[in-house]
C-alpha cells in the first residue's frame with residue numbers, strides 16, 4: 001500500500017477527551033475516528049489490525065472445538081424477557097420497534113439467542129457438548145463511555161457459548177477455553193492475570209476474567225505474591241480479631257451530641273474506628289430497604305452485597321427515607337430494634353465485641369453493642385471490600401496489593417441461568433428431558449487492540465507486536481528512491497506500507513514511529529553509499545545497513 005493512497009492519515013490534533021495513551025495514539029496514527037460518544041469507525045489501518053486479532057482468536061478458539069456461525073443483531077425482546085435478561089441488563093439495553101410494533105433489543109450478548117437456536121435442534125446427550133461462537137457487533141448503552149476503545153457503546157466481540165449434559169462436562173470445555181485465552185494473550189504479547197470474578201449481568205456461578213495490568217484500567221484487581229488474584233467484587237481477606245476475647249458488657253444508651261460522620265463518633269467516644277458499627281442503607285430495584293453493617297474501618301462492597309441479597313440494582317437511601325420509612329436518623333442509624341429493613345451484617349462483626357454506634361435517635365448513641373445479643377441480622381456474610389495491605393486469605397501470610405487492570409477476556413460458568421427459565425432441555429440416555437448446562441466466553445476485539453497499544457507504545461507512538469501489526473514493513477523512500485524496492489517486496493509477498501510522499505524525511509520518520517509497524521526500512525542515497533538499505537526495528541534505537549540481497553530473508557526470519 002502506498003501511503004499517499006491510504007485512506008486515513010496521521011493527524012497532529014487530538015480531541016481533549018483522549019486522555020489514555022491508546023485512545024490518543026490510535027486517533028493520531030490514523031487507525032480510528034470517533035463517530036459519536038463511544039462509537040468508533042475503524043479506518044483501513046485499524047481494521048487490518050482487528051482482522052489479524054480475529055484470526056488469532058479464531059485459530060485458538062477452534063482448538064476448543066468451537067464452530068463459527070453468526071446470529072442477527074436484532075434480538076426479539078420476548079426472548080430476553082423469558083430469561084429475565086432484560087431486567088439484569090437494565091438500562092444498558094438498547095431497544096427498537098419495527099413497523100409492526102414488534103420489539104427488539106440490539107444484541108448486547110447472545111446467551112438467550114444461542115440457547116433458543118440450540119433448542120430448535122432438540123439435542124440429545126449424543127449431540128452434546130455443542131460449542132459455537134461468532135464475531136459480531138455488540139451494543140451496550142454505557143452511561144460513561146471512556147478511554148477510546150476501552151469502553152465503548154458499540155463493539156465487535158468474539159462471543160462463544162457451550163452446552164453440556166452437566167457441569168463436569170462444561171469444565172472440560174471451560175479449561176480448553178482457559179488455555180485458548182492464554183495462547184491468544186501470548187500471541188498478542190499481553191501478560192494476563194486470571195482472576196476469579198463476579199458473574200454480574202451474565203448470571204451463574206463462577207467465572208474468570210483475564211486481566212492485563214494497566215494504568216488506564218478501570219477495574220481494580222487484588223493480587224498476592226502467593227499467586228492469589230481476584231477482582232474487587234470477589235476478593236476475600238483475613239478479618240482481624242482485635243477484641244474478641246473481651247467479656248461482653250451491658251448495652252448502654254448514652255447522650256451523644258455530635259456530627260454525623262464516623263470520625264465524629266470516634267472523637268466523642270474516644271474509641272477506635274474499628275470498634276464502631278458502620279451502617280449504610282440501600283434500596284434495591286424492588287423498593288426493599290437493606291441495612292448493611294460492617295466494622296467501622298472496612299468499606300461495604302456493593303456487588304458483594306447485591307449478590308448476597310439477590311438484588312440487581314442498589315442505590316443509597318435518602319435522609320428522608322431513613323427518617324420516614326425506617327424511623328431512624330441519618331448519622332445515628334443502628335441495627336438495634338430497627339424495623340423495615342433487611343439487616344445484612346459483614347462477618348467482621350462476629351469478631352468484634354462491645355461495639356458502639358447510633359441508636360436510631362438523634363444525639364443518642366449505644367455502647368457495648370453485641371451481635372446476636374442486642375440485634376439479630378437477617379443475613380451474615382462477606383460484604384467487605386479488600387484494600388492494600390490486608391492479609392491474604394489464601395496464604396494467610398502475605399499482604400494483598402490492589403492494582404489497576406483492564407479486562408481482556410472472560411469465561412463464564414453460567415450453569416442453568418438460562419436453561420431453567422427457557423426450558424433449554426436435552427434428551428438424556430434414559431429418554432428423560434434434562435436441562436443443558438451452559439458456559440459463555442467473550443473477547444472484545446477493539447478493546448484487545450487498545451490494550452495492546454496501552455502496553456506497547458513509547459513517547460513517539462505505537463510499537464505493534466508482530467502478529468497484529470497492520471503491515472510487516474514500513475518502507476520510507478528518500479531522494480526519489482524506493483519504487484523498485486517496493487515492487488520487489490510486493491513480489492516476495494511482503495506486506496509493505498510505502499511512504500512515497502514528497503515530504504521531509506523528518507516527517508516520514510515521525511509518522512513511521514507513530515504508526516508503529518515493527519520493521520522500518522529507509523532507502524536513500526546515503527543508505528546506498530553505505531551499501532544497502534537501512535533496517536530498524538520499531539522497538540530498538542539502533543539501525544543497521546542490510547545488503548539488498550539479504551533483505552527479504554531477514555524480514556521473513558523476523559516474522560517466523
Ligand SMILES: [Zn+2]
Pocket residue numbers: 224225226227228392393394395396397398
Ligand atoms: Zn497470598
